[in-house]
Amino acid sequence: MANHAFLVGPVLSFRGISGDGKDWQVTALVGIDAHASIPTMQVESRACPVPRELLLHRNQRFLRYDLSCPLQAQERRVRFGVPQGGIEWSFTVPALGATPRLAYVSCNGFSDPSGMRKLVRPENSVWEDLLISHDKELRGQQTPLLDREQLWHExxxxxxxxxxxxxxxxxxxxxxxxxxxxxxxxxxxxVGLSRQEQLGFRVNKELEGQIEHYYFSLYSSRWLGRKRRAWGVGKPNRDGADALARIPTIMMWDDHDIFDGWGSYSCEMQQSPLFQTLFRHARRAFWVFQMQHALSDLPALEEATPAGFSVQDPLYRPLAWNTVLRHDPRALPLLDGQPGFTSAFRMGAVALVVADLRTERSRTQILGPESWSALKRWLNSPASATTATRHLLFMSSVPVVHPKLGLAEGWLDTFGQDHVLDSNADDLKDHWAHDDHEGERKRLLDVLFGTAQTRKLRVSILSGDVHVAAWGLASHQDAAAAATTGPIQQFTSSGVVHPSLMNVLERLFLRMLESTAAKAQQDAQYRIEMMRFPGHSRYVLAARNWLALELDEGGDTPSHKLWATWRCETETGFSNHMQTVP
Structure with a gap:
């Protein structure tokens, strides 16, 4: 198959460690022309099983290949590719029982193309830095601007x-x-209609077809841009597509994967026919492209309003994921009995919860009651931890620990709502620290601190969304409880492509954010505070960035210390900022 024939991919996806603990399960999404022959894929010089068709849409076919391979006593590099075109990629598999090395990113794109023209560095420079760190073969091909970073990598x-x-x-x-x-x-x-006209707007069949096609087609143009060099031609592009083809991913959506501010509009707008149509097709596209499941396996969301709950909240009937996906040997480990897509993994000394904070989101709710129950069931089950598990990582797309901007919240609550092209109000309403969500944030901390205490774990939160790098702590006010669990650390890393706070208004907002960050938020139970960013005088660092996570478990007496290292873009290169979790 010719190397230019891919419409998208390969995009690697991690499916968890097999039940017997012997296999590292990975799949690859590939898009091809519907009239082209289905390519053969090889992994470690053996033919992959026949790929599963995830979606056939117009003239495009999207396939999922199984690249799973056995875990061995030593870490190794696994090569895979399409033999017909001679194209080859590789990913790295950890040693049996070892904890994987992780990279974390968020905000792989931009909401306003004009903002990208203001960047001092190229659009993909943060991806380039991550890839150079990941693969020594790329270091010899780095750009002169990054030569000074060679010493740090080595x-x-x-x-x-x-x-x-x-x-x-x-x-x-x-x-x-x-x-x-x-x-x-x-x-x-x-967008130009009156509010009442917007709420009553009906989506006809033609418009729905355009919306469906937009959600299904944009992944190809954004994830494998037509302007980049084709696979196998010249030097590597060192962009997001290169990273997705070299490192198995675990993805969770946020608002822009639907559209800006989804879940934080008014109840009337959120439930309008147009918004519901957009959400339905965004959900279908997310299921295929980010979760790599067949569209035919996606159940519809059915509304349910249990007694005692407001009809303003999007409450859905729980989905029996274990039953729905039982025929798929490479299904993601979705928590059973939830309407959303929250999943959980256990890998060596680390357990990982990937929380879906969008499916059930409203202005007054982040997770519905069934999702809270499913999360607590997993955290309390034997599947969540063994005696070897030392750390629980909780992925929250929106920061749990973040400055509380009460004055701005009040102003935007009064003057700003439901504007899809200017959703500053919706961005603030997204925050766990917003008055509407603060009670639910306390519930989350109760769950996480309870898990830390009963399972004897350290808990850390990974977050993005806010286009800055930041470090925060949540701790018990009670000294005895604090001594038992220690603080929960949050590492915020955003964005890998999206510009940080750059223009005049954003810089004014940054000053307000910095001022507010100096003040701790506390009640009778918890103290929530931003910490000065490691190696910096500020609380929040306005720079594009990515985060590396490594567990120190080597040697005869491993410390199981978790090392978190931000790489933050500067005008001349990248700065290095490290923090540890004991």
Missing amino acids: TRIHERGLQRFHLLLMGGDQIYFDSIWEDIPRLKAW
């Missing part, structure tokens, strides 16, 4: 032993669908 590998990443965690906004309001003429016209 020192990091020599001193910490950290080399290729085993997993790439993507915490939200893997793609930005905000452009739908501009690119589909009838939606562009909808």
Whole structure:
């Protein structure tokens, strides 16, 4: 198969460790022309099983290949590719029982193309830095601007032993669908309607077809841009597509994977026919492209309003994922009995919860009652931890620990709502720290601190969304409880492509954010505070960035210390910021 024939991919996806603990389960999404022959894929010189068709849409076919391979006593590099075109990629598998090395990113795109023109560095420079860190073969081909970073990479590998990443965690906004309001003429016209006209707007069959096609087609153009060099031609592009083809991913959506601010609009707007149509097709596209499941396996969401709950909240009947996906040997480990897509993994000394904070989101709710129950069931089950488990990582697309901007919240609550092209109000309403969600944030901390205490774990939160790098702590006010569990640390890393706070208004907002960050939030139970960013005088660092996570478990007496290292973009290169979790 010719190397230019891919419409998208390969995009690697981690499916968990097999039940017997022997296999590292990985799949690859590939898109081809519907009239082309289905390519053969090889992994470690053996033919992959026949791929599963996930979606056939117009003239495009999307396939999922199984690249799973056995775990061995030593870490190894696994090569895979399409023999007909001579194209080859590779990913790295950890040793049997070892904890994988992780990279974390978020915000892989932009909401406003004009913002990208203000960047000092190239659009893909953060991806380039991650890939150079990941693969020594790329270091010899780095750009002159990054030559000064060679010493950091070599020192990091020599001193910490950290080399290729085993997993790439993507915490939200893997793609930005905000452009739908501009690119589909009838939606562009909808923006100019009165509020009442917007709420009563009906979606006809023609418009629904355009919306469906937009969600299914944008992944190809954004994840494998037509302007990049084709696979196998010239130097590597060192962009997001290169990373997705080299490191198995774990993805969870946030608002831009639907459209900006989804879940934080008014109840009336959220339940309007147009918004529900957009959400339905965004959900279908997310299921296929980010979760790599067949569209035919996706159950519809059915509404349910139990007694005592407000009809304003999108409450859905729980889905029996174990039954729905029992025929798929490479199904993601979705928590059973939830309406959303929250999944959980256990890998060596680390357990990982990937929380879906969008499916059930409203202005007054982040997770519905069934999702809270499913989360607590898993955390209390033997599947969540063994005696070897030392750390629980909780992926929250929106920061749990973040400055509380009460004055801005009040102003935007009064003057700003339901504007799809200017959703500053919706961004603030997204925050766990917002008054509407603060009670639910306390519930989350109760669950996480309870898990830390009963399972004898350290808990850390990974977050993105806010286009800055930041470090925060949540701790018990009670000294005895604090001594038992220690604090929960949060590492915020955002964005890998999206610009940080750059223009005049954003810089004013940054000053307000910095001022507010100096003040701890506390009640009778918890103290929530931003910490000065490691190696910096500020609380929040306005720079594009990515995060590396490595567990120190080597030697005869491993410390199981978790090392978190931010790589933050500067005008001349990247700065290095490290924090540890004991």
